[in-house]
Amino acid sequence: MSTATAIGVDVGSTTFKAVICDGTGRILDHLIEPTRPQMEQQAREGIALLVERLGCDPALPISATGYGRKRIPSARQLTEITCHALGAFHLTGRPGLLVDMGGQDTKVVRFGSRGEVLDFAMNDKCAAGTGRFLEVILHRLCVPLTSVAELASKAERPVTVSSTCTVFAESEVVSLVAQGEPVEGIVFGLHRALASRVAALVAPLAVKEPLLMSGGVALNQAMVRALEHALGNRIAVLPRPQLVGALGAALAVRNSQ
Amino acid sequence: MLRRVRYELAGRVAFPLLNALSSWQRQLKRRGRKPRANPFGPPLDCVRKLRELMTAHYYVGRYAQGAVPVAWVTSGFPIEPLRALGFHIVYPENHSALCSAQHAAIDLLQAAEQEGFSGDLCSYARIDLGSALTGITPVGRLPRPDLLACCTNICRTVSYWYKNLASHFDVPVVMVDTPFVYGEAEPHHLSYIEEQLGELIEVAERIAGRRIDPERLERTMRAAWEGLVLWGECLQAGKAVPAPWTAIDGFFHMAPIVTLRGSEQCNSYYRMLRDELSDRVTRGIGGIKEERHRLLWDNLPIWHKLRKLSTLFAERGFNFVVATYTNAWAEAADLIDPAKPLESSAKAYTYVILNRDLEHRLASLKQLAQEYRADGAVLHSNRSCKPYSIGQVDLRSRLAQDLELRVLLLEADHSDPRLYTDEQIDNRIQAFLESFS
Numbered sequence: 001m002s003t004a005t006a007i008g009v010d011v012g013s014t015t016f017k018a019v020i021c022d023g024t025g026r027i028l029d030h031l032i033e034p035t036r037p038q039m040e041q042q043a044r045e046g047i048a049l050l051v052e053r054l055g056c057d058p059a060l061p062i063s064a065t066g067y068g069r070k071r072i073p074s075a076r077q078l079t080e081i082t083c084h085a086l087g088a089f090h091l092t093g094r095p096g097l098l099v100d101m102g103g104q105d106t107k108v109v110r111f112g113s114r115g116e117v118l119d120f121a122m123n124d125k126c127a128a129g130t131g132r133f134l135e136v137i138l139h140r141l142c143v144p145l146t147s148v149a150e151l152a153s154k155a156e157r158p159v160t161v162s163s164t165c166t167v168f169a170e171s172e173v174v175s176l177v178a179q180g181e182p183v184e185g186i187v188f189g190l191h192r193a194l195a196s197r198v199a200a201l202v203a204p205l206a207v208k209e210p211l212l213m214s215g216g217v218a219l220n221q222a223m224v225r226a227l228e229h230a231l232g233n234r235i236a237v238l239p240r241p242q243l244v245g246a247l248g249a250a251l252a253v254r255n256s257q
Numbered sequence: 258m259l260r261r262v263r264y265e266l267a268g269r270v271a272f273p274l275l276n277a278l279s280s281w282q283r284q285l286k287r288r289g290r291k292p293r294a295n296p297f298g299p300p301l302d303c304v305r306k307l308r309e310l311m312t313a314h315y316y317v318g319r320y321a322q323g324a325v326p327v328a329w330v331t332s333g334f335p336i337e338p339l340r341a342l343g344f345h346i347v348y349p350e351n352h353s354a355l356c357s358a359q360h361a362a363i364d365l366l367q368a369a370e371q372e373g374f375s376g377d378l379c380s381y382a383r384i385d386l387g388s389a390l391t392g393i394t395p396v397g398r399l400p401r402p403d404l405l406a407c408c409t410n411i412c413r414t415v416s417y418w419y420k421n422l423a424s425h426f427d428v429p430v431v432m433v434d435t436p437f438v439y440g441e442a443e444p445h446h447l448s449y450i451e452e453q454l455g456e457l458i459e460v461a462e463r464i465a466g467r468r469i470d471p472e473r474l475e476r477t478m479r480a481a482w483e484g485l486v487l488w489g490e491c492l493q494a495g496k497a498v499p500a501p502w503t504a505i506d507g508f509f510h511m512a513p514i515v516t517l518r519g520s521e522q523c524n525s526y527y528r529m530l531r532d533e534l535s536d537r538v539t540r541g542i543g544g545i546k547e548e549r550h551r552l553l554w555d556n557l558p559i560w561h562k563l564r565k566l567s568t569l570f571a572e573r574g575f576n577f578v579v580a581t582y583t584n585a586w587a588e589a590a591d592l593i594d595p596a597k598p599l600e601s602s603a604k605a606y607t608y609v610i611l612n613r614d615l616e617h618r619l620a621s622l623k624q625l626a627q628e629y630r631a632d633g634a635v636l637h638s639n640r641s642c643k644p645y646s647i648g649q650v651d652l653r654s655r656l657a658q659d660l661e662l663r664v665l666l667l668e669a670d671h672s673d674p675r676l677y678t679d680e681q682i683d684n685r686i687q688a689f690l691e692s693f694s
């Protein structure tokens with residue numbers, strides 16, 4: 001029998017994440033898969049799988065976060081903002097400013113010395129500034145996500161992509177290709193454009209605290225570097241960046257007990 | 258003459274009868290129905306009176322055309338000379354808010370947009386233009402204007418909006434231009450405004466077909482001043498803990514000070530409201546059942562979502578106890594001197610919140626937050642109202658830094674429901690509320 005004490009679920013718009021933690025907040029097992037329309041069923045199955053793999057008590061307390069949290073009525077529900085702050089604080093042990101870049105939104109959360117949210121900002125109305133922006137345009141350029149960082153690092157200079165709207169940027173990129181601009185330069189330029197959008201969200205909140213990053217986009221080194229360039233500051237990518245929200249949810253269960 | 262009689266009878270006889278009938282019908286409907294559970298305190302008795310007052314205003318308006326001169330004016334217009342000349346005064350902004358609150362805005366917005374008005378134009382203007390173009394209104398009928406009167410103390414949009422109305426209705430438009438106030442107004446700005454008020458009177462006298470009676474103007478001015486003082490007293494009741502009402506209630510109860518300012522009806526209403534609020538304070542009755550946190554609201558309300566939003570906050574023990582918007586109608590009282598109607602109007606109508614610099618906005622936000630003991634603030638970043646929303650990012654940081662307030666910037670639109678995204682706004686609000694625990 002494991003020492004599992006809580007389950008955290010993060011039902012994002014693009015990916016579904018679940019973690020099982022022990023009493024110290026260590027992740028014992030986790031799950032990451034694309035979000036399905038039947039979120040409730042997905043959560044039930046995902047949780048059952050983790051419980052079975054670890055052989056732990058099926059009645060463990062559950063907390064849910066993410067846009068789909070309301071579809072999991074049996075769980076305690078909390079926003080991603082609160083959970084990301086809790087998760088990031090647990091991983092670093094000190095106050096910080098977290099940039100969480102996911103598929104459909106980007107959040108910036110400033111948290112204090114107890115992991116409490118001090119301030120936050122979100123870009124959730126527009127695809128510009130999110131992972132989706134990159135995905136759409138890289139798809140247009142036939143660049144697989146896995147080779148983005150390498151490609152961008154080969155560029156001699158970034159090609160300026162001025163549109164911040166995904167729809168306009170897509171057609172701008174098509175015409176840049178037609179003008180013979182190198183794909184690596186365009187990819188580099190895209191990251192710069194995206195980073196400057198995110199930097200605008202970070203700037204009003206930025207203080208002395210260390211800059212941290214989480215979310216699926218944090219796995220893209222080119223994006224991390226572009227953001228460091230835009231902010232003029234080093235960024236620490238949290239370990240297993242996609243799981244920070246789910247971890248925070250599991251910790252919230254622990255805190256409430 | 259006949260129209261005049263009909264106009265007078267509408268207010269004195271027909272409306273009271275219809276009102277008695279409809280309140281009897283409402284009572285019958287309510288009988289046996291259990292009140293729905295909600296997080297609010299007992300409703301204010303004055304609500305019924307407010308409904309009567311505003312319905313009567315719109316009802317009588319149906320018969321104003323041809324009976325008395327009619328002016329359509331902006332919310333911050335110096336209306337006292339018009340009232341003293343016997344004008345029936347229509348407030349398109351109030352009408353647009355009403356359309357939005359009654360979920361009747363979308364067709365009107367679209368009608369204006371189809372006519373070529375940009376979606377970036379203030380939604381009050383689009384609803385009003387849509388209503389003028391189609392004749393559709395939930396109040397039955399708005400009287401056609403004989404005069405359009407706008408004042409730039411709230412924004413510049415109004416000058417273009419009213420020019421469009423003027424060409425649509427083919428009637429004169431007067432504009433009172435109030436230079437923006439950085440710090441203090443220059444003396445020549447004030448004399449420039451006073452001169453324009455003189456010109457306004459000339460045009461209005463021509464339309465009304467009579468000369469203004471200085472004594473009546475002074476009486477109107479005194480009544481307006483008293484109304485502002487009374488409204489201020491009502492708002493200040495919100496300083497009590499728990500606050501006896503919510504700023505959301507205030508958004509509705511401000512209708513008379515906007516539309517009936519300078520009349521005895523307005524003042525007697527606010528005397529009643531003030532007394533009821535002070536009685537609630539004495540008895541410890543709150544606007545919401547459990548007030549755990551007190552919040553400040555900045556910018557116009559989101560008319561089409563007021564009930565939903567206030568419930569969301571109230572359910573978790575958050576009460577909006579003060580709003581810069583409702584306060585704007587109480588601020589001017591000190592500047593008005595009824596004995597010098599034009600001179601003091603020039604100043605009072607220039608020193609309004611939207612016509613003053615960001616330093617003033619910040620100082621006023623801070624003062625309100627402190628006086629009303631707010632521990633958080635929601636700044637509505639209003640897509641429509643650029644003058645109110647510009648600078649809010651800085652105001653937010655300063656409030657957070659200087660007063661350690663928790664501040665939420667909420668992006669929406671005061672009366673265009675298509676610019677409101679339920680899921681995202683709910684999520685932000687919930688994250689904001691969670692940050693208090």
Ligand code: SF4
Pocket residue numbers: 350379380381382411412413414415557611641642643644645
């Ligand atoms: S822009 Fe603002 S001040 Fe101007 S009419 Fe619209 S809501 Fe009122």
